[in-house]
Amino acid sequence: MGLTKPALVAAACIFCQTAAAQQTIDIPIEEARVIATRALFAGDVELALQIANGLLRANPDDRTALLVLAAAAPRAGDPETGRKAGARAYALSQTDPQRYEAARLTALAAANQQRYTLATFWLRRALNVVPNEEERARTLRDARGLRNLNPWSTNLSFSIVPSNNVNGGAEDAEITAAGQVLTGTLSADALALSGLRATFAVQTQYRLFGTATDRLSLAASYQGARVKLEDEVVDDPTNPGAQVTLDADAFSFDAVEASVIYDRVLADSAVQLRWSAGSVDFGGDPYYDFTRFAISQRVPLSDSVDLQLSGRREWQYYESIGIRNVEATTFVAGLSYQWDNGNRLGGSLTLSQRDSESPNFNYDEWAFQSSFSFGQQLGPVTLGLNAGIRKADYPVYVLIGPVDGGRQDTTFFYGANVGFPDIEYAGFSPGLSISGSTAESNVSRFTRDSFSVGLTLNSAF
Structure with a gap:
């Protein structure tokens, strides 16, 4: 039929x-x-x-x-x-x-x-x-x-940030430092420059094995930044009346990193060990290679209070003979409290030390940062805020000669992350990242202000 x-x-x-x-x-x-x-x-x-x-x-x-x-x-x-x-x-x-x-x-x-x-x-x-x-x-x-369930985990992020200081430049062209009479001026590319800074980051991680108590993973990441200057032709502070053409590519940044990560759940906490190696380029040229070992621990003190502890040791190998090698040690202690409505308050203290044969790369630093995030939407937005202070002390700092008392920097920084979860496509929603900082230093090259507002993309999972 x-x-x-x-x-x-x-x-x-x-x-x-x-x-x-x-x-x-x-x-x-x-x-x-x-x-x-x-x-x-x-x-x-x-x-x-x-x-x-x-x-x-x-x-x-x-x-x-x-x-x-x-x-x-x-x-x-x-x-x-x-x-x-x-x-x-x-x-x-x-x-x-x-x-x-x-x-x-x-x-x-x-x-x-x-x-x-x-x-x-x-x-x-x-x-x-x-x-x-x-x-x-x-x-x-x-x-x-x-x-x-997925052994592969990949995160992408990008931002496009208009800023009044895309290159981390100084406010004033005149070079001043404690105890020194300096007659020089900074070059145009060392001064704060306005423009757009675009950043992109990708991290992918593969779980080699995992049980209820431990996990071993391999990870690789890339971070990059590119700059578009508001004005590429600017006045030359070293030659009054003249102008100079700047190359935006000189402010580009690239970093790659490969890591081995081991996570373990203990009776009352979780511990992570991480070994990494990678390289950093500036302006398209190799800057330094590094290896790093880090350990971190999260300890829930109660249903609403978490303690986070971490430490890392990093070895940096610079291409420049003048900079030589740097060893960096960092410790971080953080505490956070979450209310029943999801609001979270956090604070962290960071202590860092860098050791190098080059005196200008030998310093101690501490930083304190506080943060607050709202657990629920505020109308159409989500909101997180942060602010902090960072102080660095260089016992010896050399320009033409040693700076009296070394170099001391104090930086105040702040930021906000605004999300728009109601605007969504495929589980992604846009956001705004707002950040700013003010740095004061007894070496004028490092006195600077910066402010930027960037577009971000956030995933709901």
Whole structure:
């Protein structure tokens, strides 16, 4: 008995099997779709697959049959077929609810293949067409669960920041220092320059193994910054009446790093060990290579109070013979308190020491920073605030000769992060990063002000 076009699904639609014989029944296509769907919901996966495949032989673009196949095939041990059927159903969907349904089924099939990154991609597509807040919360929970299962974890960030000091330059061209009579002036590229600073960072991490108590991972990261100057032709402070052309590429920054990370959960805390190696370039030229060892510990003191402790030792190997090598030691202690409404108050103290044969790279530093973040939206935005002070002491600092009493810097800094969670695409929402600092120094080259406002992109998972 053959298929008619397009009214009937023939032999492949329903198979009523007995020990003695196999019987074939023709039924209308619409009824076959209903039966396939009911069989799926009733848990009769084999029957649902048989009917769906029969429908698809009659019409390869039968969206209902593709959805049944997308849901049933993974249950039958064939997630690859289910994923491809879900993707095809998504392409054939005409409305957002249809796309949402197909995207979630495709994500589920991909997760069954343990292709967690691909499953996350399909959940992000589902978030674009989510029908209501309840389904949005459900999809976010699923995405966060996939993140925990996925051995790969990748984070991207970027910002485009207009600033009055994109190069960290000085306020005044005249060079002054305690105990010295200096007649020189700074070059134009050493003064504060206005413009745009674009930064990009990517970190990817792969979990080699993990148990309930420990985990070993490999990580790699890249950070880069590029500058566009407001004015590339500026007055030359070293030659009054003349101008000089600046090269924005001279202020570019690139850093790459590879790490081995070991995490362990103890009885009442969590500890992380991290070994890293990498290199830093400025202006397109190699600046220094480094190796670093770090240890950190998080200790919950109560349900609302966390203590964070960390220490690291870093060895920097500079390309410049004049700078030589630097060894840096840093300790950080932080405390945070979270209220029941999600508001969080934090504070941290950082102590650093750098040792080098070059006196200008030999100093002690301490910094205190406080932060406060609101746990709930304030109207259309989320808000986090921070402020702090940093003081550095160089026992010996040399310009033409040693500066009397060495060099001392005091920096006040502040910032705010504003998020707009109601503006969302694929689980990403925009934000604003506001930062500023004021530095005072007895060596004028390091007295500076800076302020910037940048665009950021935040992920909901």
